[in-house]
Amino acid sequence: MKYIIFITLFISAFALKADWQQPELSHNLTVIKKVIPAMDFELQDMDEQKIKLSDYKGKVILLNFWATWCPPCIREMPSMERLHKQVDAEGFKVIAINQMEDADQVFAFTGQLEVDPTFEILFDTTSSVSRDYAVRGLPTTFLIDKEGRIRYRAVGGREFDHPEVIKIIEQLMAE
Amino acid sequence: MNKIVTINLFVLSVMIIAVTETAASEVKVHKNENSGLLTWTVKDDGFQIELLQLLPDFIRAIYAKHDFPEDEIERAASYCIFGTILKNTSDQQMSYRVADWRYQTSDGKQYPVKTKTQWLEEWRNAGVTFSWTLLPDEGEFSVGDWQQGFTTVQLPRNTEFDMIFKWQLDGVEHTGILENIKCAPESLPEK
Numbered sequence: 001m002k003y004i005i006f007i008t009l010f011i012s013a014f015a016l017k018a019d020w021q022q023p024e025l026s027h028n029l030t031v032i033k034k035v036i037p038a039m040d041f042e043l044q045d046m047d048e049q050k051i052k053l054s055d056y057k058g059k060v061i062l063l064n065f066w067a068t069w070c071p072p073c074i075r076e077m078p079s080m081e082r083l084h085k086q087v088d089a090e091g092f093k094v095i096a097i098n099q100m101e102d103a104d105q106v107f108a109f110t111g112q113l114e115v116d117p118t119f120e121i122l123f124d125t126t127s128s129v130s131r132d133y134a135v136r137g138l139p140t141t142f143l144i145d146k147e148g149r150i151r152y153r154a155v156g157g158r159e160f161d162h163p164e165v166i167k168i169i170e171q172l173m174a175e
Numbered sequence: 176m177n178k179i180v181t182i183n184l185f186v187l188s189v190m191i192i193a194v195t196e197t198a199a200s201e202v203k204v205h206k207n208e209n210s211g212l213l214t215w216t217v218k219d220d221g222f223q224i225e226l227l228q229l230l231p232d233f234i235r236a237i238y239a240k241h242d243f244p245e246d247e248i249e250r251a252a253s254y255c256i257f258g259t260i261l262k263n264t265s266d267q268q269m270s271y272r273v274a275d276w277r278y279q280t281s282d283g284k285q286y287p288v289k290t291k292t293q294w295l296e297e298w299r300n301a302g303v304t305f306s307w308t309l310l311p312d313e314g315e316f317s318v319g320d321w322q323q324g325f326t327t328v329q330l331p332r333n334t335e336f337d338m339i340f341k342w343q344l345d346g347v348e349h350t351g352i353l354e355n356i357k358c359a360p361e362s363l364p365e366k
Contacts, residue, residue, distance in 0.1 A: 028319025067307060069237065072323065100241070100305055127306060136311035137322040155314070156262070156321035 025076060027162030029143060029152040038063070038144045041129045043122040046103050051122055054148070056093050060172045061144040062160065064096045065124075065135045068109040072157030073139040077117060082161040083169075084119040091146075091173040094119035099127055099138060145172045202353065211364050219351045221265025222342045226326065227258035228359035234325075241305045247298060251327075254289075255334065255358035259326040263316035267345045270315050275341040278328050285339070289327045334358045 038061075040054045053061070064080060066073035077096075084094040098106055098121060106123075110116055124130055133142065141160075143152035151172060158165070201218040212228040231252040238248045263269035276288040291309040298305070310324030330336060338353040 026319040028317070030317035030320070069240070069308075070323075072321075099307060126304070136314065137324055138307060153317070154320070155316060156319075156323075158319075 025072075025079070025157045025159045027159050027165050029154050029158070029165060029168060032150050032153055035149045035151060038142065038148050038150050039129075039132045040148075041124075041132065043097065043124055043129065045120060045122055046107070048103070051120065053095075053144075056095075057148055058146050059091055059093045060146055060169055061092075062094045062141060062169070063133075063144055064094070064139060064141045065099060065130050065133070066096055066139045067099045068101060068105060070138040074113075076139060076157040076160060077113065078115055079158070079160040079162075080119060081115050081117050083166070084117075086161060087166060087169055088173070092169060095122060096120065097122045097124045097129060099124055099130055101125075143168065143172065146175065212359060213357065215353055215356050217351060217353050218264065220349050221263065221267060221269055221344045222271075222349065222351070223260075223262040223264050223321075224340060224351075224353070225258075225260040226338070226353070226356060227260075228357070229256045229258050229325070230359050230363065231332075231361060237308060238305075243298075243303055243305070244301055247301050247303060254327045255330040255332070256328075257326045257356075258323065259310050260321065260323040261310070261314065261316075262321035263318065265344055266318055268315065268317060269320075269342060269344055270313070271340070271342040272313050273310060273326070274312065276326075277339040278330070279337040279339060280330070281335065286329075288338075289329065291324075294327070328358070330358050332358055332361050 038053060040052060042050050042052045045051050053063075062080070062083065064073075064076075066077070068074070080094055080096065096117070096119060101123070102125070103123065106121060110121075130140075133140075137155065139157055141154045141158065142150050145151045152168065203216045205214045205216070206212070207214070212230070214225060214227045216225045217223065234252045234254075234256055235248050238251055243251070261271065273288055273290045277285040278288060279285045290312045291306075292312050294309055295306055308325055310326050311322065314320075314322055316322070328336070328338075335355050335357045338356055339350065340353070341348060341350050343349070
Protein backbone atom coordinates (compact mmCIF):
# COMPACT_ATOMS: atom_id res chain seq x y z
CA MET A 1 0.00 0.00 0.00
CA LYS A 2 2.87 2.31 0.95
CA TYR A 3 4.46 1.63 -2.44
CA ILE A 4 1.23 2.40 -4.30
CA ILE A 5 1.02 5.73 -2.48
CA PHE A 6 4.59 6.54 -3.54
CA ILE A 7 3.89 5.71 -7.17
CA THR A 8 0.75 7.83 -7.12
CA LEU A 9 2.67 10.70 -5.52
CA PHE A 10 5.42 10.33 -8.09
CA ILE A 11 3.12 10.37 -11.07
CA SER A 12 1.15 13.33 -9.78
CA ALA A 13 4.23 15.33 -8.77
CA PHE A 14 6.62 14.30 -11.51
CA ALA A 15 4.37 13.95 -14.49
CA LEU A 16 1.13 15.81 -14.18
CA LYS A 17 1.79 18.87 -12.07
CA ALA A 18 5.50 19.58 -12.17
CA ASP A 19 5.61 20.37 -15.87
CA TRP A 20 8.69 22.55 -15.36
CA GLN A 21 10.69 19.37 -14.86
CA GLN A 22 9.92 17.96 -18.26
CA PRO A 23 11.02 19.29 -21.64
CA GLU A 24 8.27 20.85 -23.67
CA LEU A 25 6.67 18.41 -26.05
CA SER A 26 7.83 19.24 -29.54
CA HIS A 27 6.29 18.08 -32.79
CA ASN A 28 9.47 17.08 -34.64
CA LEU A 29 9.35 13.75 -36.41
CA THR A 30 12.57 12.28 -37.79
CA VAL A 31 12.48 11.14 -41.39
CA ILE A 32 13.79 7.58 -41.71
CA LYS A 33 16.37 7.86 -44.46
CA LYS A 34 16.60 4.14 -45.12
CA VAL A 35 12.96 3.11 -45.29
CA ILE A 36 12.40 -0.36 -43.84
CA PRO A 37 9.31 -2.55 -43.61
CA ALA A 38 7.51 -2.48 -40.26
CA MET A 39 7.75 -5.96 -38.77
CA ASP A 40 4.39 -7.66 -38.41
CA PHE A 41 3.23 -8.76 -34.96
CA GLU A 42 0.22 -10.23 -33.23
CA LEU A 43 -0.78 -8.91 -29.80
CA GLN A 44 -3.87 -8.91 -27.62
CA ASP A 45 -6.03 -5.83 -27.14
CA MET A 46 -8.00 -4.77 -24.05
CA ASP A 47 -10.70 -7.34 -24.91
CA GLU A 48 -8.13 -10.11 -25.34
CA GLN A 49 -8.71 -10.12 -29.08
CA LYS A 50 -5.64 -10.88 -31.17
CA ILE A 51 -4.66 -8.01 -33.46
CA LYS A 52 -2.03 -8.08 -36.19
CA LEU A 53 -0.30 -5.01 -37.56
CA SER A 54 -0.96 -6.40 -41.03
CA ASP A 55 -4.71 -6.24 -40.28
CA TYR A 56 -4.36 -2.52 -40.95
CA LYS A 57 -2.36 -2.65 -44.17
CA GLY A 58 -3.48 0.16 -46.45
CA LYS A 59 -3.79 2.57 -43.52
CA VAL A 60 -1.25 5.02 -42.19
CA ILE A 61 -0.39 3.95 -38.63
CA LEU A 62 0.98 5.87 -35.67
CA LEU A 63 2.64 3.09 -33.65
CA ASN A 64 3.47 4.17 -30.10
CA PHE A 65 5.37 2.23 -27.41
CA TRP A 66 4.44 3.24 -23.87
CA ALA A 67 3.80 2.28 -20.21
CA THR A 68 1.61 3.68 -17.46
CA TRP A 69 4.61 4.51 -15.21
CA CYS A 70 6.31 6.57 -17.97
CA PRO A 71 5.61 10.32 -17.43
CA PRO A 72 6.17 11.52 -21.02
CA CYS A 73 3.96 8.68 -22.27
CA ILE A 74 1.19 10.01 -20.07
CA ARG A 75 1.78 13.56 -21.25
CA GLU A 76 1.58 12.77 -24.94
CA MET A 77 -1.44 10.49 -24.68
CA PRO A 78 -4.11 13.25 -24.83
CA SER A 79 -2.58 14.53 -28.08
CA MET A 80 -2.74 11.00 -29.50
CA GLU A 81 -6.41 10.85 -28.61
CA ARG A 82 -7.08 14.24 -30.25
CA LEU A 83 -5.17 13.10 -33.32
CA HIS A 84 -7.13 9.86 -33.42
CA LYS A 85 -10.41 11.79 -33.38
CA GLN A 86 -9.28 14.45 -35.80
CA VAL A 87 -7.84 12.38 -38.65
CA ASP A 88 -9.96 10.28 -40.99
CA ALA A 89 -10.43 6.85 -39.40
CA GLU A 90 -10.77 5.19 -42.79
CA GLY A 91 -7.17 5.84 -43.68
CA PHE A 92 -5.45 6.24 -40.32
CA LYS A 93 -4.98 4.28 -37.12
CA VAL A 94 -3.35 5.02 -33.77
CA ILE A 95 -1.95 1.94 -32.01
CA ALA A 96 -0.40 2.23 -28.55
CA ILE A 97 1.61 -0.82 -27.51
CA ASN A 98 1.89 -1.10 -23.75
CA GLN A 99 5.07 -2.60 -22.33
CA MET A 100 4.96 -5.44 -19.79
CA GLU A 101 1.72 -4.48 -18.05
CA ASP A 102 -1.69 -6.08 -18.15
CA ALA A 103 -5.21 -4.96 -19.02
CA ASP A 104 -6.15 -4.42 -15.36
CA GLN A 105 -3.23 -2.06 -14.78
CA VAL A 106 -3.95 -0.13 -17.97
CA PHE A 107 -7.68 -0.02 -17.30
CA ALA A 108 -7.05 1.40 -13.82
CA PHE A 109 -4.68 3.94 -15.32
CA THR A 110 -6.87 5.12 -18.19
CA GLY A 111 -9.75 5.52 -15.74
CA GLN A 112 -7.77 8.32 -14.08
CA LEU A 113 -7.16 10.24 -17.30
CA GLU A 114 -9.28 13.24 -18.14
CA VAL A 115 -10.02 11.77 -21.54
CA ASP A 116 -10.37 8.03 -21.89
CA PRO A 117 -8.32 6.83 -24.88
CA THR A 118 -10.44 5.41 -27.68
CA PHE A 119 -7.54 4.37 -29.89
CA GLU A 120 -6.21 0.81 -30.03
CA ILE A 121 -4.19 -0.33 -27.02
CA LEU A 122 -2.23 -3.59 -27.37
CA PHE A 123 -0.17 -5.53 -24.83
CA ASP A 124 3.44 -6.46 -25.45
CA THR A 125 3.78 -8.42 -22.21
CA THR A 126 7.32 -9.68 -22.93
CA SER A 127 8.57 -6.58 -24.79
CA SER A 128 9.35 -8.79 -27.78
CA VAL A 129 7.74 -6.38 -30.24
CA SER A 130 9.61 -3.39 -28.82
CA ARG A 131 12.85 -5.40 -29.22
CA ASP A 132 11.95 -6.13 -32.86
CA TYR A 133 11.50 -2.40 -33.39
CA ALA A 134 14.79 -1.62 -31.55
CA VAL A 135 12.98 0.58 -29.03
CA ARG A 136 15.51 1.67 -26.41
CA GLY A 137 13.33 3.87 -24.24
CA LEU A 138 9.73 4.93 -23.74
CA PRO A 139 7.92 6.57 -25.36
CA THR A 140 9.07 5.84 -28.89
CA THR A 141 6.76 6.28 -31.84
CA PHE A 142 6.85 5.28 -35.50
CA LEU A 143 4.79 6.50 -38.41
CA ILE A 144 4.10 3.70 -40.87
CA ASP A 145 2.87 4.32 -44.39
CA LYS A 146 0.10 2.53 -46.29
CA GLU A 147 2.62 0.04 -47.70
CA GLY A 148 3.69 -0.96 -44.20
CA ARG A 149 7.02 0.88 -44.25
CA ILE A 150 8.45 2.88 -41.34
CA ARG A 151 8.80 6.45 -42.57
CA TYR A 152 9.17 8.61 -39.42
CA ARG A 153 10.33 8.15 -35.84
CA ALA A 154 10.05 10.12 -32.59
CA VAL A 155 12.02 9.35 -29.43
CA GLY A 156 10.45 11.01 -26.37
CA GLY A 157 7.09 12.67 -25.93
CA ARG A 158 5.45 14.70 -28.69
CA GLU A 159 2.36 16.78 -29.39
CA PHE A 160 0.93 14.51 -32.02
CA ASP A 161 -2.01 16.69 -32.96
CA HIS A 162 0.25 19.55 -34.01
CA PRO A 163 -0.72 20.80 -37.51
CA GLU A 164 2.68 19.83 -38.93
CA VAL A 165 2.31 16.23 -37.73
CA ILE A 166 -1.20 16.09 -39.16
CA LYS A 167 0.13 17.46 -42.44
CA ILE A 168 2.72 14.66 -42.61
CA ILE A 169 0.06 12.03 -41.87
CA GLU A 170 -2.24 13.44 -44.53
CA GLN A 171 0.62 13.45 -47.03
CA LEU A 172 1.26 9.78 -46.30
CA MET A 173 -2.45 9.04 -46.65
CA ALA A 174 -2.50 10.79 -50.03
CA GLU A 175 0.43 8.80 -51.44
CA MET B 176 59.29 9.45 -42.06
CA ASN B 177 58.15 13.01 -42.75
CA LYS B 178 54.87 11.61 -44.00
CA ILE B 179 54.38 9.62 -40.79
CA VAL B 180 55.06 12.69 -38.65
CA THR B 181 52.65 14.74 -40.76
CA ILE B 182 49.94 12.10 -40.49
CA ASN B 183 50.47 11.80 -36.73
CA LEU B 184 50.26 15.58 -36.31
CA PHE B 185 47.14 15.63 -38.45
CA VAL B 186 45.52 12.83 -36.40
CA LEU B 187 46.50 14.60 -33.18
CA SER B 188 45.05 17.91 -34.33
CA VAL B 189 41.82 16.21 -35.42
CA MET B 190 41.61 14.55 -32.00
CA ILE B 191 42.13 17.88 -30.24
CA ILE B 192 39.48 19.56 -32.37
CA ALA B 193 37.07 16.64 -32.05
CA VAL B 194 37.10 16.58 -28.23
CA THR B 195 35.62 19.69 -26.75
CA GLU B 196 35.49 19.96 -23.00
CA THR B 197 33.13 22.54 -21.66
CA ALA B 198 32.20 23.54 -18.18
CA ALA B 199 28.45 23.26 -17.72
CA SER B 200 27.29 26.53 -19.19
CA GLU B 201 23.93 26.83 -17.51
CA VAL B 202 23.05 24.96 -14.32
CA LYS B 203 19.79 25.33 -12.48
CA VAL B 204 19.02 23.75 -9.13
CA HIS B 205 15.42 23.40 -8.11
CA LYS B 206 14.12 22.39 -4.71
CA ASN B 207 10.69 20.84 -4.62
CA GLU B 208 8.84 22.82 -1.96
CA ASN B 209 6.72 19.85 -0.94
CA SER B 210 9.33 17.13 -0.77
CA GLY B 211 12.58 19.07 -0.36
CA LEU B 212 14.11 16.92 -3.10
CA LEU B 213 16.54 18.56 -5.51
CA THR B 214 16.73 18.64 -9.29
CA TRP B 215 19.73 19.77 -11.32
CA THR B 216 19.32 20.91 -14.92
CA VAL B 217 22.28 21.58 -17.19
CA LYS B 218 21.96 23.16 -20.61
CA ASP B 219 25.10 22.85 -22.66
CA ASP B 220 26.10 22.64 -26.32
CA GLY B 221 23.06 21.03 -27.90
CA PHE B 222 22.51 18.84 -24.88
CA GLN B 223 20.32 19.08 -21.81
CA ILE B 224 20.48 16.76 -18.83
CA GLU B 225 18.23 16.87 -15.81
CA LEU B 226 18.91 14.81 -12.67
CA LEU B 227 16.14 14.37 -10.11
CA GLN B 228 16.82 12.95 -6.65
CA LEU B 229 14.72 9.84 -6.07
CA LEU B 230 13.92 8.43 -2.66
CA PRO B 231 14.78 4.79 -1.92
CA ASP B 232 11.11 4.12 -1.15
CA PHE B 233 10.18 5.30 -4.62
CA ILE B 234 12.70 2.87 -6.12
CA ARG B 235 11.27 0.09 -3.94
CA ALA B 236 7.77 1.01 -5.12
CA ILE B 237 8.68 0.90 -8.79
CA TYR B 238 10.38 -2.48 -8.65
CA ALA B 239 7.86 -4.02 -6.26
CA LYS B 240 5.18 -3.05 -8.77
CA HIS B 241 7.05 -5.11 -11.35
CA ASP B 242 7.35 -8.14 -9.06
CA PHE B 243 11.09 -8.00 -8.47
CA PRO B 244 12.45 -10.34 -5.77
CA GLU B 245 12.82 -8.61 -2.40
CA ASP B 246 16.65 -8.90 -2.49
CA GLU B 247 16.81 -7.17 -5.87
CA ILE B 248 14.45 -4.43 -4.74
CA GLU B 249 16.65 -3.69 -1.73
CA ARG B 250 19.83 -3.88 -3.79
CA ALA B 251 18.47 -1.35 -6.29
CA ALA B 252 17.20 0.88 -3.48
CA SER B 253 20.66 0.85 -1.88
CA TYR B 254 22.02 2.76 -4.89
CA CYS B 255 21.96 6.52 -5.29
CA ILE B 256 19.46 6.87 -8.13
CA PHE B 257 18.44 9.89 -10.15
CA GLY B 258 15.56 10.26 -12.54
CA THR B 259 17.38 11.45 -15.65
CA ILE B 260 16.03 13.36 -18.62
CA LEU B 261 18.26 13.84 -21.67
CA LYS B 262 17.34 16.06 -24.56
CA ASN B 263 18.87 16.98 -27.89
CA THR B 264 18.53 20.77 -27.95
CA SER B 265 20.57 21.18 -31.12
CA ASP B 266 19.62 21.06 -34.77
CA GLN B 267 22.10 18.23 -35.33
CA GLN B 268 22.33 14.55 -34.51
CA MET B 269 23.19 14.00 -30.82
CA SER B 270 24.37 10.79 -29.22
CA TYR B 271 25.56 9.58 -25.82
CA ARG B 272 26.94 6.45 -24.15
CA VAL B 273 26.43 5.95 -20.43
CA ALA B 274 29.63 3.84 -20.42
CA ASP B 275 31.54 7.09 -21.09
CA TRP B 276 30.11 8.81 -17.99
CA ARG B 277 31.93 8.98 -14.68
CA TYR B 278 31.17 10.14 -11.18
CA GLN B 279 33.85 11.74 -9.06
CA THR B 280 33.86 11.56 -5.29
CA SER B 281 35.29 14.20 -2.95
CA ASP B 282 38.67 12.41 -2.86
CA GLY B 283 39.04 13.01 -6.60
CA LYS B 284 38.55 9.38 -7.60
CA GLN B 285 36.43 8.65 -10.66
CA TYR B 286 34.15 5.68 -11.15
CA PRO B 287 32.09 4.48 -14.14
CA VAL B 288 28.32 4.91 -13.96
CA LYS B 289 26.64 1.51 -13.88
CA THR B 290 24.98 0.77 -17.21
CA LYS B 291 21.58 -0.67 -18.00
CA THR B 292 23.28 -3.70 -19.61
CA GLN B 293 25.11 -4.42 -16.35
CA TRP B 294 21.89 -4.19 -14.37
CA LEU B 295 19.96 -6.37 -16.82
CA GLU B 296 22.60 -9.08 -16.66
CA GLU B 297 22.36 -9.14 -12.85
CA TRP B 298 18.58 -9.08 -12.96
CA ARG B 299 18.45 -11.89 -15.51
CA ASN B 300 20.48 -14.03 -13.11
CA ALA B 301 17.85 -13.29 -10.48
CA GLY B 302 15.03 -14.29 -12.84
CA VAL B 303 13.89 -10.73 -13.64
CA THR B 304 12.83 -10.02 -17.21
CA PHE B 305 11.61 -6.43 -16.76
CA SER B 306 13.93 -4.24 -18.80
CA TRP B 307 12.56 -0.71 -18.63
CA THR B 308 12.98 2.25 -16.20
CA LEU B 309 16.79 2.52 -16.57
CA LEU B 310 18.32 5.09 -18.89
CA PRO B 311 19.27 3.29 -22.12
CA ASP B 312 23.02 2.65 -22.45
CA GLU B 313 23.19 4.54 -25.70
CA GLY B 314 21.05 7.02 -27.56
CA GLU B 315 21.00 8.43 -31.07
CA PHE B 316 18.83 11.54 -30.88
CA SER B 317 17.51 13.41 -33.87
CA VAL B 318 16.26 16.98 -33.60
CA GLY B 319 13.66 17.22 -30.83
CA ASP B 320 14.30 13.74 -29.44
CA TRP B 321 14.59 13.17 -25.72
CA GLN B 322 14.62 10.27 -23.33
CA GLN B 323 14.42 9.53 -19.66
CA GLY B 324 15.27 6.79 -17.22
CA PHE B 325 17.15 6.09 -14.01
CA THR B 326 20.88 6.74 -13.60
CA THR B 327 22.48 4.70 -10.83
CA VAL B 328 25.55 5.53 -8.78
CA GLN B 329 26.87 3.32 -5.99
CA LEU B 330 27.15 5.91 -3.23
CA PRO B 331 25.55 6.24 0.23
CA ARG B 332 22.57 8.50 0.97
CA ASN B 333 23.26 12.26 1.05
CA THR B 334 26.73 11.89 -0.56
CA GLU B 335 27.92 14.84 -2.61
CA PHE B 336 29.80 14.16 -5.84
CA ASP B 337 30.44 15.47 -9.36
CA MET B 338 28.95 13.88 -12.47
CA ILE B 339 31.04 13.92 -15.63
CA PHE B 340 29.00 13.24 -18.73
CA LYS B 341 29.83 13.09 -22.42
CA TRP B 342 27.83 13.45 -25.57
CA GLN B 343 28.49 13.83 -29.27
CA LEU B 344 27.09 16.35 -31.71
CA ASP B 345 27.56 15.27 -35.31
CA GLY B 346 30.51 13.15 -34.24
CA VAL B 347 32.23 15.81 -32.11
CA GLU B 348 32.63 14.79 -28.48
CA HIS B 349 31.69 17.16 -25.68
CA THR B 350 32.22 16.79 -21.96
CA GLY B 351 30.32 18.48 -19.15
CA ILE B 352 30.73 18.39 -15.39
CA LEU B 353 27.88 18.82 -12.96
CA GLU B 354 29.45 19.65 -9.62
CA ASN B 355 28.21 19.07 -6.09
CA ILE B 356 25.15 17.03 -6.79
CA LYS B 357 23.81 15.06 -3.88
CA CYS B 358 22.25 11.64 -3.40
CA ALA B 359 18.74 11.64 -1.97
CA PRO B 360 18.22 11.10 1.76
CA GLU B 361 16.77 7.85 3.13
CA SER B 362 13.41 9.50 3.57
CA LEU B 363 11.60 12.81 3.37
CA PRO B 364 12.57 15.25 6.14
CA GLU B 365 9.99 15.66 8.91
CA LYS B 366 8.00 18.86 8.54
